[in-house]
Amino acid sequence: MKSGEVLVIDLFAGPGGLGEGISSTTHSNGNKPFQIGVSVEKEPSAHKTLTTRALFRKLAKEPTAKQHYYDYVQGKITREQLFKLYPNEALAAQEETLKAPRALGIDNDLIHARIKELVSKHKGPKIVIGGPPCQAYSLAGRSRNAGNKDYKAENDERHFLYMEYLRVLTIAQPDVFIMENVRGILSAKLNGKVMFPQILKDLRNPGRVTKIKDTASYRIYSLVINAKNPNNPQYSDSADFLIRSEQYGIPQARHRVILLGVRDDIKKTPQILTRAAESITVKETLSDLPALRSGFSKQPDTTIAWEKTITKHSRQLVKAFKKIYPEEAINNLDLTPLLDLPRASSIHTNRVNNQVPEPLKGWLLDDSLGCVLNHETRGHIEADLLRYAFCAAYAQLNDGVSPKSRDFPEELAPEHKNWTTGTHADRFRVQSANKYATTVTSHISKDGHYFVHYDPRQCRSLTVREAARLQTFPDNYLFEGNRTQQYVQVGNAVPPYLAQQIGQVVLQLLSI
Ligand SMILES: C[S@@+](CC[C@H](N)C(=O)[O-])C[C@H]1O[C@@H](n2cnc3c(N)ncnc32)[C@H](O)[C@@H]1O
Known part of the structure; x- marks a missing residue:
C-alpha cells in the first residue's frame, strides 16, 4: 500500500456492498484512498463475487484490462481465462479474499495472522468495516426463535459473533x-435485558472484553444525528x-443501525451524512432495464403459453375491477401483456431513456x-402470476398502495390458512412505481411475493439486477453463484452508494 492510503479490513463482507462503497470514495484530487487489504467471508458464492469484484477494481485502472473484464461478464471468455490473463492482479485479488471462503471464529489463526501482517506493514490510517451477522438480533429471527422452546439466545453462536468483531478491533486497533x-x-x-447499551460499552473499549491489554478505546457516533x-x-x-437509507439517495426504505467508532486519540469530530433533496422512485431506478416475462414453474414454459395465460388473467382482472372501480379508472389501466418478451436479457437497448436522477445515475450506469448482468426472471405457479x-394493477388504481390480503378478490386467495386472519396481510407486495422500494431483504431469494414488479404487463417479481439497482450496486457489479445465492447476496448487502457517502465522512475525519 502507498502512503496516503487507508487500509480497509472488511469483515463479514457478504458480496462486498460496504467495501465497494468505501473503496469508491474519491478524494478532491481524484484519488481513491481506501484500499481493501482483506475481505473475510465464509459463504462460497459471496466469496466468489467478492473475488471477481476485487479483480475488477484492479483491472479497471487500465482500459485494455477493463475490457477483458467486460469480455468475461459478456460471456466471451471464462473467469479462468480472465484470471490467467492477469496473473499478478488475480493473485492480489485472491489474497484480498484470503484465497477461499473463511469463517471468523473457525479460521481465526489464518485471518488474524493476515490482519496482523497487513497492519504491521501499513503505516497509514486503517479502518475496520462490516457487522456481525444479524439473524439472532433481527426481529424476524427473534419471533421465529420465540416458537422454539429449546432456543436459548445465550447458546446461539450468532449472538456472540460480534465478539469476533471485537477481537479484530483489538488486533487491528x-x-x-x-x-x-x-x-x-x-x-x-x-x-430479559436490552443488549444495545452493553454492545456500545463493549465497542467503546473492546480490549476490556477480549482481555487484551493496552488496546485503544473509541468514541461512537451516529451518522445522522449530531452529538x-x-x-x-x-x-x-x-x-x-x-440510518433511513431512503433519505440519503437510496431508492429503498432500508433502515439499518450504523455505528461509527473513532479511536480516542483522533480528536476530530465526524460530520453527519447530508440528506438528499428528493427521494428516488422504483420506476426511475428500473425503467430502462429490459422488459421481461415471468416463467411458469409447474407447467411448460413457452412465450406463447405465457401470453395466452396473461391475456386470460387480464380479462379476469378487468372483470373483477369493474365491480369496484368506475369505468374511467379501468380504461386507464393497461393490462395487455407485452408480446415476445424474453425471460432473460443482457441487451440494454433502452439505456438512453433511463430516468435515474444524478448523481445516482453516474454511480449506477x-x-x-x-450488457445487462444478472437480469433473468424466475418461474412461478400460474395462480401466483x-x-x-392483481397487485401491480391494484397499486396503479390506488395511488401506489399495495393490496393487503383483504383487498384480494376471493377467487384469487391462496389456499393458506392464515390468509384471512390478518397475520399474513402482506403476503404479496408490489414495489410501486412512484415510491421508493421497501427493504430488499434476503427473503427475496425464497419467493418473489414481496418484490412484485410494478408493471402488470410483465407480471413477475424483480430480477437480481433490479434488486441490485435498488440496493445501488453499479451495473458492472457481477453477482456470482446460482440465482438464489445471488438474491441472498444482494439482500444482505449495505447499499454501496450509502457506503460511499459514509466513506466521504471518514475521509474528512481522517484529514488525508
Ligand atoms: C449482512 S451480510 C454482510 C453484508 C456486507 N457488509 C455488504 O455490505 O455486502 C453478513 C455476511 O456475513 C457472513 N458470515 C456469517 N458468519 C460469518 C463468519 N463467522 N465469518 C465470516 N463471514 C460470516 C455471511 O455469509 C454474510 O454474507
Whole structure:
C-alpha cells in the first residue's frame, strides 16, 4: 500500500456492498484512498463475487484490462481465462479474499495472522468495516426463535459473533470502524435485558472484553444525528443510530443501525451524512432495464403459453375491477401483456431513456459495459402470476398502495390458512412505481411475493439486477453463484452508494 492510503479490513463482507462503497470514495484530487487489504467471508458464492469484484477494481485502472473484464461478464471468455490473463492482479485479488471462503471464529489463526501482517506493514490510517451477522438480533429471527422452546439466545453462536468483531478491533486497533447491523440490534434482549447499551460499552473499549491489554478505546457516533457533546458522544435515544437509507439517495426504505467508532486519540469530530433533496422512485431506478416475462414453474414454459395465460388473467382482472372501480379508472389501466418478451436479457437497448436522477445515475450506469448482468426472471405457479398482476394493477388504481390480503378478490386467495386472519396481510407486495422500494431483504431469494414488479404487463417479481439497482450496486457489479445465492447476496448487502457517502465522512475525519 502507498502512503496516503487507508487500509480497509472488511469483515463479514457478504458480496462486498460496504467495501465497494468505501473503496469508491474519491478524494478532491481524484484519488481513491481506501484500499481493501482483506475481505473475510465464509459463504462460497459471496466469496466468489467478492473475488471477481476485487479483480475488477484492479483491472479497471487500465482500459485494455477493463475490457477483458467486460469480455468475461459478456460471456466471451471464462473467469479462468480472465484470471490467467492477469496473473499478478488475480493473485492480489485472491489474497484480498484470503484465497477461499473463511469463517471468523473457525479460521481465526489464518485471518488474524493476515490482519496482523497487513497492519504491521501499513503505516497509514486503517479502518475496520462490516457487522456481525444479524439473524439472532433481527426481529424476524427473534419471533421465529420465540416458537422454539429449546432456543436459548445465550447458546446461539450468532449472538456472540460480534465478539469476533471485537477481537479484530483489538488486533487491528483501527483509526475508525464502521459497524452495520439490523434495526433489531437496538431492542434485542438477552435474559430479559436490552443488549444495545452493553454492545456500545463493549465497542467503546473492546480490549476490556477480549482481555487484551493496552488496546485503544473509541468514541461512537451516529451518522445522522449530531452529538450534543462531540468529545463524549452520548445519545438519548438509541434509534439515533438508525440510518433511513431512503433519505440519503437510496431508492429503498432500508433502515439499518450504523455505528461509527473513532479511536480516542483522533480528536476530530465526524460530520453527519447530508440528506438528499428528493427521494428516488422504483420506476426511475428500473425503467430502462429490459422488459421481461415471468416463467411458469409447474407447467411448460413457452412465450406463447405465457401470453395466452396473461391475456386470460387480464380479462379476469378487468372483470373483477369493474365491480369496484368506475369505468374511467379501468380504461386507464393497461393490462395487455407485452408480446415476445424474453425471460432473460443482457441487451440494454433502452439505456438512453433511463430516468435515474444524478448523481445516482453516474454511480449506477457504465457506458462501456455493453450488457445487462444478472437480469433473468424466475418461474412461478400460474395462480401466483394472477396475484402478481392483481397487485401491480391494484397499486396503479390506488395511488401506489399495495393490496393487503383483504383487498384480494376471493377467487384469487391462496389456499393458506392464515390468509384471512390478518397475520399474513402482506403476503404479496408490489414495489410501486412512484415510491421508493421497501427493504430488499434476503427473503427475496425464497419467493418473489414481496418484490412484485410494478408493471402488470410483465407480471413477475424483480430480477437480481433490479434488486441490485435498488440496493445501488453499479451495473458492472457481477453477482456470482446460482440465482438464489445471488438474491441472498444482494439482500444482505449495505447499499454501496450509502457506503460511499459514509466513506466521504471518514475521509474528512481522517484529514488525508
Ligand atoms: C449482512 S451480510 C454482510 C453484508 C456486507 N457488509 C455488504 O455490505 O455486502 C453478513 C455476511 O456475513 C457472513 N458470515 C456469517 N458468519 C460469518 C463468519 N463467522 N465469518 C465470516 N463471514 C460470516 C455471511 O455469509 C454474510 O454474507
